Amino acid sequence: MKILELINLVKIYNDSEVKVKAVDGVNLSFAKGEFAAIVGPSGSGKTTLLNLIGGLDAATEGEIVVNGTNIASLSPSKLIDFRLRNIGFVFQAYNLIPVLTAKENVEFIMELQGAKRSLRDERAMELLNAVGLGDRANSRPSKMSGGQQQRVAVARALASKPKFVLADEPTANLDSKSTETLLDIMERLNKEEGITFIFSTHDQRVVKKAHRVITVEDGHVVSDEVK
Amino acid sequence: MIWSVSWRNVWRSKTRSLVIITAITLGVFAGVYTVAFMFGWVNQRVASVINTEMSHIQIHHPEYLETYEIHDLIPNTDEIVTQISLLESVEAVSDRVIANCMVASAETGSGVQLVGVDPEKEMLVTNIHQKVIDGEYFNGVKTNPIVIGEKLAEKLKVKVRSKVVVTITEMDGTLTGGAFRVAGIYRTSNTSYDEMKAFVRADDIRRLVGLDENAGHEIAVLLNENGTEKLIAKEISEMHPNLQVLTWTQLLPEMEMLNENMNLMLYIFVGIILLALGFGIVNTMLMVILERVKELGMLMAVGMNRLRVFTMIVLETVFLSLTGGIIGIVLAVMLTAITGKTGIDLSLWAQGLNSFGYDSVIYPEIGFDSIVGVTILVIITGIISAIYPARKAIKLKPAEAIRIDM
Numbered sequence: 001m002k003i004l005e006l007i008n009l010v011k012i013y014n015d016s017e018v019k020v021k022a023v024d025g026v027n028l029s030f031a032k033g034e035f036a037a038i039v040g041p042s043g044s045g046k047t048t049l050l051n052l053i054g055g056l057d058a059a060t061e062g063e064i065v066v067n068g069t070n071i072a073s074l075s076p077s078k079l080i081d082f083r084l085r086n087i088g089f090v091f092q093a094y095n096l097i098p099v100l101t102a103k104e105n106v107e108f109i110m111e112l113q114g115a116k117r118s119l120r121d122e123r124a125m126e127l128l129n130a131v132g133l134g135d136r137a138n139s140r141p142s143k144m145s146g147g148q149q150q151r152v153a154v155a156r157a158l159a160s161k162p163k164f165v166l167a168d169e170p171t172a173n174l175d176s177k178s179t180e181t182l183l184d185i186m187e188r189l190n191k192e193e194g195i196t197f198i199f200s201t202h203d204q205r206v207v208k209k210a211h212r213v214i215t216v217e218d219g220h221v222v223s224d225e226v227k
Numbered sequence: 228m229i230w231s232v233s234w235r236n237v238w239r240s241k242t243r244s245l246v247i248i249t250a251i252t253l254g255v256f257a258g259v260y261t262v263a264f265m266f267g268w269v270n271q272r273v274a275s276v277i278n279t280e281m282s283h284i285q286i287h288h289p290e291y292l293e294t295y296e297i298h299d300l301i302p303n304t305d306e307i308v309t310q311i312s313l314l315e316s317v318e319a320v321s322d323r324v325i326a327n328c329m330v331a332s333a334e335t336g337s338g339v340q341l342v343g344v345d346p347e348k349e350m351l352v353t354n355i356h357q358k359v360i361d362g363e364y365f366n367g368v369k370t371n372p373i374v375i376g377e378k379l380a381e382k383l384k385v386k387v388r389s390k391v392v393v394t395i396t397e398m399d400g401t402l403t404g405g406a407f408r409v410a411g412i413y414r415t416s417n418t419s420y421d422e423m424k425a426f427v428r429a430d431d432i433r434r435l436v437g438l439d440e441n442a443g444h445e446i447a448v449l450l451n452e453n454g455t456e457k458l459i460a461k462e463i464s465e466m467h468p469n470l471q472v473l474t475w476t477q478l479l480p481e482m483e484m485l486n487e488n489m490n491l492m493l494y495i496f497v498g499i500i501l502l503a504l505g506f507g508i509v510n511t512m513l514m515v516i517l518e519r520v521k522e523l524g525m526l527m528a529v530g531m532n533r534l535r536v537f538t539m540i541v542l543e544t545v546f547l548s549l550t551g552g553i554i555g556i557v558l559a560v561m562l563t564a565i566t567g568k569t570g571i572d573l574s575l576w577a578q579g580l581n582s583f584g585y586d587s588v589i590y591p592e593i594g595f596d597s598i599v600g601v602t603i604l605v606i607i608t609g610i611i612s613a614i615y616p617a618r619k620a621i622k623l624k625p626a627e628a629i630r631i632d633m
Contacts, residue, residue, distance in 0.1 A: 047630075056528055056626035077532060084530025091629055095525035099235035104228070111228045112530055160530070 003163050003196060004030040004053065009062035011048055011219075022048040024219035026062075030164065030198065035190045037199040037210035045219040047168060050200040054087055054166045055079045067163055084112055088157030088165035092172045094149040096141040102128060102152045103137040109159040127155035131185050147178025151185060158189070164196035171203045183209045229535060233542035236515075237550070244547060247511045251551025251605075252558070254504050258497035259559035259601055263591040266489055267567065271416075271586045273453075273486055278354045279415050281475045282321075282447035283456040286463065289471045291444055297326055297396060297436060301470060304443040308348075310466065311448055316459050318451050319351035322443040324429045326436060328395040330375075332383035339379060339425045341393060343432035343443075352449045355413050355426065362387035362411035371431050372410035376421025380412045387412060393427075398437045405435045416586040418578075490597060497601050501608040504548075508609070512544050512616035523620050524628020533621040540620050544613035545606055552605030556598055563591045 011023040022045045030036060038046045051057040053064060055071045063070045066086055074082055083089075096105045106124040115123075128134050131151040141149050150170060157165045167186075171179040187209055189195045199206055207213055215223040237244050277283055286307070288299035301307065304322035311320045324343035329336050346365040350356045355374070356364035365372045373391060375383075385391060387409050394404045407427060415421055433440065450459055456474040464472040476483035516523070526536060570588040573580060577587035 051626045054528070056629075080527065080530055080532045083528065084532075089525075089529055091525060091528075093521065095521060095629065097232065097522065097526075099232060099239060100228075108228060108232075109529055112535070156529075 001032050002029050003032045003067055004028075004198075005063075005065040006053070007063040007065065009049075009052060009064065010060045011045075011052055011057065012060045021219050023052060023059075026216075026219070026221055028214065028221060028224070030196060032163075032196055033190065033194045034164075034196050034198070034212055035187065035210055036197070036212040036214060037201055037207050038214045038216055039202055039207055040216035041202070044216045046200045046216045048219075049216060050166050050168050050198070053198065054089060055083050084109070084160060086163045088160060088162035090150070090153050090157050090165060090167035090170045092169040094141070094146070094153045094173075096149055096152055096156070098141050101138045101140055102133060102144070102155075105141070105152055106155045106159045109156055113160055123159060124155075127158055128152070130158075130189065131155045132181070145178065147174050147181060150174060150178070150182055154182070154186060154189075158195065164198060167197060167199045167201075169201055169203070170199065171201065171206055176205075179203070179205055229539050230542060233539050234546050236539075236543050237546045240515075240518075243511060243514070247507055247547060248551040248554070250507055251504050251548055252555040254500040255497065255552045255555025255601065255605065256559045256562075258493075258500045259556055259593065259598075260562055260591065262489075262493040262496055262597070263559060263563040263567075263593040264571070264589060265492065266593055266597075267591040268585060268589050269485055269489055270592060271590065273482060275416055275586070276475055276479060276482055277449075277453070279358065280353075280417065280420055281478060282352050283450040283453070284448040284460050284463065284472060284474055285478060286446040286448070286467070287444065287471045287473075289469070292471065292473075295325075295327060297398060297444075300438070300442045300444060301446060302439070303441050304446060305441045307446060307467065307470075311446070311463060314459060314462065316450050316452070316455050318449045319348070320449070321345065321348040321352040321447050322429070323349075323445040323447065324432045324438060324442070325444040326395050326432060328393050330373075330379070330383065330425060331392045331394065332385045332389065334384040335382065337379060337382050337422070339375075340423055341395065341432060342424060342426050343429035344426055345429055349426075352447050355415075358413040358415050359411040360414045362409065364411050364413075365426075365428065366410065368408045368410040371405060371407040372428065373407035374411040374413060374426040375409060376418075376424060377412050377414040378418045378422040379425060380409070382422065385409055393435070395432075395436055397435075403435060405431070407431075416581055417583075418581045490600070493597055494600060494604065497604055501604060505608050505612045508544060508548060508612035509615055511547070512540065512613060513619065515543070516540070516616050516620050520623060520628045520631050523623055524625045524631070527623065528625040528629055536621050537617045540617035541610055541613040544616070545609035548605050548609030548612065549602075552602065552608075556601060560593065560598065563593050566591050 006026050006028045009023055009026040013020040013022055026049060038049060040046045052059050059072045064072050071079060071082055100108060103124045106127055107120040110120040125137060128137050131154055133148060133151055136144060136148060171182060186197055190197055212226045214221055288301055291299040308320045308322050311317055321344060326341045328339060328341045330339050364374060389409045391407050392404055393407055394402060397403050450456060460472045460474045523536060567590050570590050573587045573589060580587045
């Protein structure tokens with residue numbers, strides 16, 4: 001079952017007078033439960049592609065269809081709401097809210113969705129336990145290691161019950177052990193819960209774990225390999 | 228949770244927040260306490276006008292206040308006093324006979340307004356008897372007692388029990404004189420009043436100028452509470468349409484203007500202080516936004532809409548302003564409560580202040596409505612100061628903000 005389809009996607013940046021084609025006619029589709037990595041050298045367009053999929057950037061041409069909705073045609077306010085309810089994000093620099101505890105960070109997304117307190121409380125603990133941080137629920141990000149913070153970020157991304165999770169270089173700031181732990185958790189969530197993960201990465205450890213590897217160069221998809 | 232996040236965000240950079248909170252605290256404290264001082268000052272003057280000099284309402288012959296002629300009389304004062312005394316809001320009523328005259332001592336003389344009163348009635352309307360600093364209020368002298376102000380006593384170089392001679396025009400226009408003995412010397416906060424007003428028994432002055440027993444020039448009415456004088460004056464006016472019934476605010480319009488404009492002055496004064504502080508708050512919040520570009524980008528990326536981001540920044544600014552504002556108000560109210568009891572002694576400037584009718588010991592005071600008003604003003608300052616930084620925040624592009632290097 002397709003949950004995401006990119007049709008002839010183009011993104012052109014008008015940097016002063018020079019036009020840069022960051023994404024050039026990309027056609028891709030993702031099914032539910034995929035564990036896919038978009039790889040490529042720096043400047044290849046993988047982050048731009050991820051931003052377009054996440055609705056953080058507007059496509060110059062083409063369609064991004066998520067569960068039957070072309071998000072490229074949504075108004076900015078509807079797009080924000082769409083992101084809130086359909087897409088989970090994991091960022092390279094964790095980007096947790098420093099004044100909130102791990103549990104509150106996870107709950108925050110659900111509160112934006114309007115979930116009741118009891119439901120938020122229950123689900124936040126469930127997700128923190130799933131990423132192995134149930135005992136750190138009341139810790140603030142500053143008291144946690146990078147790996148732990150990124151695991152909270154994964155729990156936060158899953159809090160809104162998204163259609164898929166976009167992870168932009170999630171292991172770039174982590175050591176080997178933390179990377180291993182994080183990838184194991186995400187792989188388990190993928191297998192057991194059927195959660196779809198799409199990574200943008202050049203970390204070979206992520207590539208190894210991925211079930212599908214899409215290679216991007218100069219804005220084009222040059223290979224799409226399913227393991 | 229946005230409220231909680233905003234509040235916690237205030238304390239992310241404790242030093243920076245404390246600096247701006249301290250600035251707001253000092254500004255609001257200075258504004259509120261200065262105005263409390265002015266409130267106390269003006270209210271004391273108003274209290275002095277009502278309780279010492281005028282009372283709430285005065286009734287005269289329609290032409291008396293223009294001519295001050297001894298012939299412009301209220302003929303049946305007893306009857307009117309009894310009628311007015313029965314009104315619900317009336318505390319006390321006193322009728323007076325007034326004549327302009329010369330008072331002379333062995334040394335010198337001075338022009339004064341001689342006010343003939345029934346001491347028992349007058350004590351219920353004005354508090355001159357409480358202002359007596361030497362001698363007694365009409366006691367201690369059997370025949371023709373006179374109570375004069377300290378300033379007049381100094382001018383005439385007289386003491387208690389000294390004799391003074393009053394020269395006055397009779398009803399038929401001829402000059403007459405009478406000897407009075409000083410029973411008491413009073414001192415109010417108004418030296419001009421002390422110099423110009425001398426009190427004698429109404430019967431003594433009536434006898435001297437040949438007035439009928441029930442005739443008088445002025446009826447003073449003291450009410451149970453301030454603020455009802457216009458209503459009662461209207462009621463009395465309807466009862467006695469042939470007399471002029473004026474409230475103290477009509478008799479002293481400049482005092483009414485000062486009194487009514489005190490709140491306006493408070494808001495202008497505190498408003499100017501807050502306007503200056505507002506620029507500091509804007510600067511602080513701009514720094515906050517600049518430092519949190521990445522976090523704000525993340526919040527917008529994960530689905531926090533612009534209204535919520537805007538609200539979060541506004542709340543943060545309001546909390547920052549309100550914390551300083553409330554501490555400033557509390558400190559000002561505490562100091563007002565303390566100095567409201569002990570008073571602020573301005574004796575060094577007593578001569579100047581008293582010549583304008585103001586006390587030299589000021590008891591600051593501030594009303595609850597003013598405190599609420601200042602609090603609202605602080606909140607408004609917070610909201611206005613937040614608009615520009617909050618607009619900056621919601622204009623961020625999530626994709627760019629997330630990747631910015633901090």
